[in-house]
Amino acid sequence: MPIDVKIPALGESISSGVLSAWKVSEGTYVEIDQPIYELETDKITQEGLAEVAGVISFLAKEGDEVEIGATIANIDESADNPNSSASVPKPQAQEPVVEVPATTTVAPPESMDAPSPSLPSQDESDPKVDDSIPAPLPLSPAVRKILAETDIDPTTISGTGKDGRITKADVLAAKSAEPSPSVAAPSTPVSPPKAAPVTPASVDSRSTRRPLSPIRRKIASRLVEAQQTAAILSTFNEVDLSAIMALRKKHQDSFVKQNGVKLGFMSFFVKGVVHALRAVPQINARMEGNELVENHYFDIGVAVGTKKGLVVPVLRDCDQLGFAEIEQSIVQYAEKARTGGITLQDMQGGCFTITNGGIYGSLLSTPIINPPQSGILGMHSIQERPVAVNGEVVIRPMMYTALSYDHRVVDGKEAVTFLVKLKEAMEDPARLALGI
Structure with missing residues (x-):
């Protein structure tokens, strides 16, 4: 069954x-x-x-x-026995005996024209039966049913399935192809200059219309919801990444050898966000009706771009994770997102989000918060720019950072303080180890 x-x-x-x-x-x-x-x-x-x-x-x-x-x-x-016969061509000669009912139901296109002569001329028709046997044998019950309903000769269909099997789509394509000659017939006389159909075809070729995917529809509704239900405001700062780049250059080889992943910028920013959220706990909160819920954990969402849209897997308890564990988790989530293996559990929860538009070349942006969270950090591209240090102009690798926040929950002072604490931690990574 x-x-x-x-x-x-x-x-x-x-x-x-x-x-x-x-x-x-x-x-x-x-x-x-x-x-x-x-x-x-x-x-x-x-x-x-x-x-x-x-x-x-x-x-x-x-x-x-x-x-x-x-x-x-x-x-x-x-149906595993018929399938095994299809995958191993040699035993096919024995299967027709078992599949006699199936072959007789598929054979009618030949026998319907002259049912009685087909019996006495069995010796002459044997070669024809042998030629047609390979096509019916691999047919599934659904395909045999459609063949019987449409009276299409399976020998006229070239299968696109495994080992040349005829699929349901092949039969439907053959059926739809039958009326095409009758449609083409009237179109040939009208081939003079009045070939008006060319105009709509050329218009259609200028654009493509397709329905939104479920993920894209959800992203659209969530973004509109965020704009309509939260008072979003953004504030900016810039970070000198010289210290982090020097650390990465000095310890990268040892880090990769010991942990199997590269030491990236994201792990520093995740730890920096935890450091800043501890200093400004008001951002690690959300509104629920008339209540303000303050979180005492640090589950940080990291936005990952895929071909089908943006997904935000959540790194759990980032305050308890080391740099290697963060980098390994990000690599695993990125791979799951690319292969479509990411689950709902991977994306549920989260109290703050980080999105990195810099990997696409973005210099500055105002990210939209991920409800019900109250804040999101935007990272951007690293550019060497002239900056003043101790009264001298020097060239440093600089990044603009943007914090978008729900102004109903977070005041401007708290938002600015958050970015200052993040800046201090990024420019002096020792603060992350010392907690200062």
Whole structure:
């Protein structure tokens, strides 16, 4: 009996998603725990695994929006024998005996025209049967059903599935291709200068229209929500990164050898943010109705850009993590984000966010806070600029930093103090070790 492939529950706030990709072909044999589809929701992109082994038949197509709990495919556990015959060509000659009912249901396109003559001329038709046998044998039940309903000869279809198998999409494409000659016929006489269809085609070629992905829709709604529900204000400062760059240059090789990751700038800024939040705890807070909730933990979100949108995995208890642990966590989250393996648990919570537009070349920006958090730090590109130090003009690697905050929770004095504390820690990293 076919087993239903259903969309599992992914979280209380997720009710649907878009079937962004099938990772297997229609009618192929799948193994247990093999990734078979990719579901894109408004928060994450999740892979679906096969719970049983068998031949899969699709009930939904790529791009469909499906509800949680919806059945999108069936897996026929009993169809493993036909599948094994498809993967090993030699035993195919024995399978027709077992699959006689299947071949007789697929054969009607030839026998319907003259049912009775086909029996006496069996010796003459044997070569034809031998030629057609390889096509029907690998067919899934869903494909055989469509072939029977559409009366399409499977020998006229070139399969695009594994080992040349005919998929459901191949049959549907063949069916849709049938009326095309009749449509093309009237278009040929109208080929004189009145070829007006060229005009809309040229207009369409100037732009592409496609629906927003669930993640992009969620990002859009969250940004609008943040602007409408919080009094966002930004303040700026600049940081001299000479000391951090000297530390990295001096200890980079030993750090990589011992920890397997590079010592980057982000770990310094994460520790610097924790240092500044301790000095200004008002920013480590959020509004809930008429109450102000102050956090006594330091879960810092680090924004990671992906092809499908921005995700913000959270580094837990950063006050207890070392530089190596922070760098390792960032690398792991970045890889999970790129491969679509990031989960809701990875992004839930968080009391403050850091976003680094500098990796894209941004010189200055005003980031938007991530509700219900009250603050977000924007890092930017590092540029060598002339600055005055002890009455002399020197060239230093400088970075502009931006703090956007909810002015309902945080006053300007507190926001400026936060950036000053961060600046002091970045320009004198010993403060991070000494806690001063």
